[in-house]
Amino acid sequence: QKEVEQDPGPLSVPEGAIVSLNCTYSNSAFQYFMWYRQYSRKGPELLMYTYSSGNKEDGRFTAQVDKSSKYISLFIRDSQPSDSATYLCAMSGDTGRRALTFGSGTRLQVQP
Amino acid sequence: DVKVTQSSRYLVKRTGEKVFLECVQDMDHENMFWYRQDPGLGLRLIYFSYDVKMKEKGDIPEGYSVSREKKERFSLILESASTNQTSMYLCASSFAAGGPGGELFFGEGSRLTVL
Numbered sequence: 001q002k003e004v005e006q007d008p009g010p011l012s013v014p015e016g017a018i019v020s021l022n023c024t025y026s027n028s029a030f031q032y033f034m035w036y037r038q039y040s041r042k043g044p045e046l047l048m049y050t051y052s053s054g055n056k057e058d059g060r061f062t063a064q065v066d067k068s069s070k071y072i073s074l075f076i077r078d079s080q081p082s083d084s085a086t087y088l089c090a091m092s093g094d095t096g097r098r099a100l101t102f103g104s105g106t107r108l109q110v111q112p
Numbered sequence: 113d114v115k116v117t118q119s120s121r122y123l124v125k126r127t128g129e130k131v132f133l134e135c136v137q138d139m140d141h142e143n144m145f146w147y148r149q150d151p152g153l154g155l156r157l158i159y160f161s162y163d164v165k166m167k168e169k170g171d172i173p174e175g176y177s178v179s180r181e182k183k184e185r186f187s188l189i190l191e192s193a194s195t196n197q198t199s200m201y202l203c204a205s206s207f208a209a210g211g212p213g214g215e216l217f218f219g220e221g222s223r224l225t226v227l
Contacts, residue, residue, distance in 0.1 A: 008152070043219050043220045044155075044218045093211070094210075099160055099210070100210070
């Protein structure tokens with residue numbers, strides 16, 4: 001079983017819809033949670049960074065962490081065709097000399 | 113802004129060739145990483161480095177080696193390229209390794225095709 005599970009999609013929504021992207025994880029030591037956006041043939045770019053449980057909002061994007069359920073979400077309001085990309089969740093523990101653990105990514109298509 | 117630059121966006125090599133992928137970061141980050149990304153398999157860590165001349169194996173190091181002679185530069189080497197190494201290679205850097213400041217900043221990727 002993978003440490004981080006993410007539905008690969010593709011997820012297709014109409015422009016203006018609210019999008020919910022999710023990851024579940026098994027390692028209770030994870031404390032730092034990130035969402036990356038990756039356009040086709042490009043490297044991932046950091047979209048959101050959160051620590052522990054709670055919500056964080058940045059424009060149309062909201063990241064939510066529920067550590068009790070080991071579940072994180074990214075919400076995109078008023079989705080735009082330019083949001084069409086693959087979204088990767090990533091997480092790490094508080095200490096330890098290790099790289100991030102990534103989900104496999106969800107491909108999102110926003111139809112105009 | 114952090115900039116991570118990968119020297120080649122697209123490469124085509126023949127089986128058995130030695131391949132060098134170069135990566136440079138401009139933010140004085142201690143930590144640098146090489147991943148490969150394949151459809152359905154996600155990002156897989158090949159090697160990482162926490163300091164100059166220091167390297168540690170990731171999850172799939174077989175067939176690869178790395179070099180970090182200067183803090184800003186991290187090279188991935190395929191000693192004898194094989195067709196199963198056809199992939200997108202991503203370099204990343206971070207201020208810390210995990211924990212606060214551990215978010216990764218990625219380059220644009222190098223798409224390698226081995227014939």
